[in-house]
Amino acid sequence: MAALSQSHHLHSNCFSRLPTPKSKPLRLSSTRVRMSLQETGPSLAVVGVTGAVGQEFLSVLSDRDFPFRSIKLLASKRSAGKSVSFQNHSFTVEELTADSFNGIDIALFSAGGSISKEFGPIAVEKGAIVVDNSSAFRMVEGVPLVIPEVNPDAMEGIKVGMGRGALIANPNCSTIICLMAATPLHRHAKVKRMVVSTYQAASGAGAAAMHELELQTREVLEGKPPTCNIFKQQYAFNLFSHNAPVLENGYNEEEMKMVKETRKIWNDMDVKVTATCIRVPVMRAHAESVNLQFEKPLDEDTAREILKNAPGIVVIDDRSSNHFPTPLEVSNKDGVAVGRIRRDLSQDGNHGLDIFVCGDQVRKGAALNAVQIAEMLL
Amino acid sequence: MAALSQSHHLHSNCFSRLPTPKSKPLRLSSTRVRMSLQETGPSLAVVGVTGAVGQEFLSVLSDRDFPFRSIKLLASKRSAGKSVSFQNHSFTVEELTADSFNGIDIALFSAGGSISKEFGPIAVEKGAIVVDNSSAFRMVEGVPLVIPEVNPDAMEGIKVGMGRGALIANPNCSTIICLMAATPLHRHAKVKRMVVSTYQAASGAGAAAMHELELQTREVLEGKPPTCNIFKQQYAFNLFSHNAPVLENGYNEEEMKMVKETRKIWNDMDVKVTATCIRVPVMRAHAESVNLQFEKPLDEDTAREILKNAPGIVVIDDRSSNHFPTPLEVSNKDGVAVGRIRRDLSQDGNHGLDIFVCGDQVRKGAALNAVQIAEMLL
Numbered sequence: 001m002a003a004l005s006q007s008h009h010l011h012s013n014c015f016s017r018l019p020t021p022k023s024k025p026l027r028l029s030s031t032r033v034r035m036s037l038q039e040t041g042p043s044l045a046v047v048g049v050t051g052a053v054g055q056e057f058l059s060v061l062s063d064r065d066f067p068f069r070s071i072k073l074l075a076s077k078r079s080a081g082k083s084v085s086f087q088n089h090s091f092t093v094e095e096l097t098a099d100s101f102n103g104i105d106i107a108l109f110s111a112g113g114s115i116s117k118e119f120g121p122i123a124v125e126k127g128a129i130v131v132d133n134s135s136a137f138r139m140v141e142g143v144p145l146v147i148p149e150v151n152p153d154a155m156e157g158i159k160v161g162m163g164r165g166a167l168i169a170n171p172n173c174s175t176i177i178c179l180m181a182a183t184p185l186h187r188h189a190k191v192k193r194m195v196v197s198t199y200q201a202a203s204g205a206g207a208a209a210m211h212e213l214e215l216q217t218r219e220v221l222e223g224k225p226p227t228c229n230i231f232k233q234q235y236a237f238n239l240f241s242h243n244a245p246v247l248e249n250g251y252n253e254e255e256m257k258m259v260k261e262t263r264k265i266w267n268d269m270d271v272k273v274t275a276t277c278i279r280v281p282v283m284r285a286h287a288e289s290v291n292l293q294f295e296k297p298l299d300e301d302t303a304r305e306i307l308k309n310a311p312g313i314v315v316i317d318d319r320s321s322n323h324f325p326t327p328l329e330v331s332n333k334d335g336v337a338v339g340r341i342r343r344d345l346s347q348d349g350n351h352g353l354d355i356f357v358c359g360d361q362v363r364k365g366a367a368l369n370a371v372q373i374a375e376m377l378l
Numbered sequence: 379m380a381a382l383s384q385s386h387h388l389h390s391n392c393f394s395r396l397p398t399p400k401s402k403p404l405r406l407s408s409t410r411v412r413m414s415l416q417e418t419g420p421s422l423a424v425v426g427v428t429g430a431v432g433q434e435f436l437s438v439l440s441d442r443d444f445p446f447r448s449i450k451l452l453a454s455k456r457s458a459g460k461s462v463s464f465q466n467h468s469f470t471v472e473e474l475t476a477d478s479f480n481g482i483d484i485a486l487f488s489a490g491g492s493i494s495k496e497f498g499p500i501a502v503e504k505g506a507i508v509v510d511n512s513s514a515f516r517m518v519e520g521v522p523l524v525i526p527e528v529n530p531d532a533m534e535g536i537k538v539g540m541g542r543g544a545l546i547a548n549p550n551c552s553t554i555i556c557l558m559a560a561t562p563l564h565r566h567a568k569v570k571r572m573v574v575s576t577y578q579a580a581s582g583a584g585a586a587a588m589h590e591l592e593l594q595t596r597e598v599l600e601g602k603p604p605t606c607n608i609f610k611q612q613y614a615f616n617l618f619s620h621n622a623p624v625l626e627n628g629y630n631e632e633e634m635k636m637v638k639e640t641r642k643i644w645n646d647m648d649v650k651v652t653a654t655c656i657r658v659p660v661m662r663a664h665a666e667s668v669n670l671q672f673e674k675p676l677d678e679d680t681a682r683e684i685l686k687n688a689p690g691i692v693v694i695d696d697r698s699s700n701h702f703p704t705p706l707e708v709s710n711k712d713g714v715a716v717g718r719i720r721r722d723l724s725q726d727g728n729h730g731l732d733i734f735v736c737g738d739q740v741r742k743g744a745a746l747n748a749v750q751i752a753e754m755l756l
Contacts, residue, residue, distance in 0.1 A: 193724050194724070195573045195669045195724065197575035197654075197667035199577065199617055199656065199658065213615075214599070217595060217599065218599060221592070221595065221596060221599075232700075233704065233706075234706055237591075237659065237660055237661050237706070238660060238704055238705055238706040239577055239658060239660060239665060239704065239705060240702065240704045241700065241702040241717070241718055241734060243700060245700070246697040246698075246700055249720065249721070249723065250678065250697065250718070250719070250720025250721065251720060251723070252700075259723060272723075272724035272725070273723075273724055274669060274722045274723055274724040274725075274730075274732055276575075276667040276669075276718060276732055276734060278577065278665070278667065278734075280577065280617060280658050280659075281615065281658075281659055281660075282615055282616060282617060282659075283615050287617060287656070289575035289654040289656065289667075291573045291652060291654075291669075300628065319624040319628065320624075322610075322619065322621060322623070322624055322630075324618065324619040326611065326616055326617065326618045327616055327617060328611075328612055328615070328616040339619070340619055340628070340654060341628070342627065342628025342629060343627070343628065344652045345627065345629070345637060345650075345651075345652055346571050346572070346573065346650035346651055346652040347650070347652075352652075354652055354654055356619060356654060356656075
């Protein structure tokens with residue numbers, strides 16, 4: 001992967017146009033480390049630290065200079081004992097157990113739904129505030145499902161030091177990326193109906209899927225049969241319907257997350273959403289083609305202005321040079337890019353828009369959003 | 379490309395499930411050749427024979443056992459003199475000139491819009507029936523725009539031997555693949571509005587673009603900067619808005635082709651269409667996510683039955699094994715595959731469906747459709 005992920009840095013044409021994370025080198029002086037490992041600040045735990053999102057948790061915590069008193073890196077027995085480098089120090093990964101959460105203020109979970117279901121409540125019981133990246137608790141009533149730029153009020157009153165634990169759910173990556181762009185427009189003209197088609201990266205299925213895409217691509221280029229371990233079919237130079245299980249109604253679970261999570265995050269049970277989720281041979285950023293139907297009129301110039309002023313959004317919409325958002329351009333970036341903003345010719349007047357959105361699935365789609373939630377807890 | 383296109387054959391999981399062209403070996407006995415180069419049958423000309431579609435014209439003519447008295451292979455001065463192998467014979471490519479069409483009954487054009495504009499009318503003048511794969515004449519009033527399975531009546535009365543030339547336009551590849559699936563449903567329940575998002579292969583930009591995708595992929599895997607000649611940005615492990623010029627209204631030309639050609643082919647000026655056209659790193663087959671709004675109710679089981687019985691359509695819709703159409707599976711195939719057939723939850727009752735369609739862009743999207751048109755001229 002090294003070569004490939006690096007190439008994603010090197011060859012992104014408009015790399016500089018997107019907002020970079022607060023530019024802080026990952027290698028920090030020991031002074032700096034002493035400063036962040038200070039007496040004040042919360043005690044953190046990162047669950048699933050050896051995974052793609054777990055690793056991204058660490059780099060986002062560093063990039064954003066997240067203050068903490070102590071940090072505990074947790075993973076399964078299999079990974080326990082491994083050493084992980086963080087802020088120029090070497091940490092030993094500890095095995096996740098019920099005792100892991102003694103004295104923990106904030107626990108960032110990204111170890112899959114079953115781990116969250118088993119250990120999330122235990123962590124809360126012990127007084128930790130859990131920010132969970134899995135789908136385990138997203139639709140549970142009373143559990144805030146939060147995109148900080150969209151519905152911060154949903155977690156009102158939940159703070160470190162309030163004397164009790166709590167659960168906060170991180171939405172699905174495709175939902176976060178879509179709603180980052182759709183919400184500012186929704187606030188202005190109220191979205192009645194949304195038709196979404198996704199172009200989802202390998203990273204959504206984890207680091208192993210990214211490795212498999214690279215391996216398969218090498219194999220296909222050499223005329224060899226592709227190795228299919230993570231996905232049951234060829235991914236290289238191909239695309240396929242999202243691998244999530246397909247439900248009774250014909251939608252797959254990924255698509256239903258977009259339908260249901262949108263309603264909960266917008267607190268609008270009437271909004272109509274349909275989605276078709278497709279896996280494309282791209283490494284780590286998702287793209288989404290979003291068709292919007294509004295209750296009130298909204299012309300494209302107003303929409304463009306609204307998006308230019310929206311937090312976390314970068315408008316890339318240069319028609320003359322045919323420069324619009326691409327997954328490569330947002331890879332390893334915080335900003336969600338929006339372009340192809342245009343009046344939908346298939347709707348009357350200014351009641352419809354088509355937009356194209358790209359966001360880093362590992363970063364804003366997962367780790368960054370969770371750390372932003374954690375920042376609101378301080 | 380050899381290794382890669384071959385790998386597309388070898389590793390397509392469900393290769394056998396799609397209808398293969400009339401299985402006829404490309405190497406034919408000289409008897410067979412004498413038989414097809416007989417006194418009867420039309421005299422053919424293939425314009426742009428050295429291009430990706432031009433080459434596909436030849437293999438489709440062979441696969442379908444198209445009868446002809448003589449065949450003339452035409453290209454630009456640059457390619458003139460090259461030898462092309464066809465039906466086990468070696469043919470010399472001739473330079474395209476005004477005289478090329480003397481005595482030609484049917485001329486298959488795929489050499490770009492400007493060549494069609496210059497030489498199409500000349501060929502017609504000389505009594506040839508031109509089947510043009512470019513966009514030059516598609517929207518010209520009086521020029522039939524034909525998908526044989528959809529609107530054969532549009533070319534009624536145009537036959538070889540009617541004593542005059544004529545122009546027939548081959549629709550845009552994305553339009554053909556979309557309407558192959560949408561038309562049978564439209565006939566049953568009348569499509570009011572269609573929202574399309576495409577996943578388009580390199581082949582749509584020609585053989586050079588397919589080579590560039592393969593070259594870039596090798597370069598990126600080696601950590602080298604990708605060569606960007608055909609496209610101005612990295613295509614390997616990336617995707618981007620279709621490279622067609624963007625118009626005043628914010629749609630690119632590819633998208634407007636889908637909007638306008640659908641109206642003409644369906645002879646329905648009221649049908650509402652919006653499209654977002656995206657280039658994905660796939661070699662030669664397009665995929666399309668299509669959301670349909672109907673005037674009359676149409677439940678998904680009826681829709682599936684209608685599609686199973688539709689000519690040129692293969693339904694691949696296995697929810698339990700998550701097996702749906704993929705570009706790889708339809709590559710080098712005639713059939714257009716349809717799956718993910720489901721009631722659209724964002725519409726009331728049975729007035730909406732979501733479907734996912736894949737078709738070989740070079741074959742049904744171009745060469746096959748043109749040869750099918752030619753067959754109707756006999």
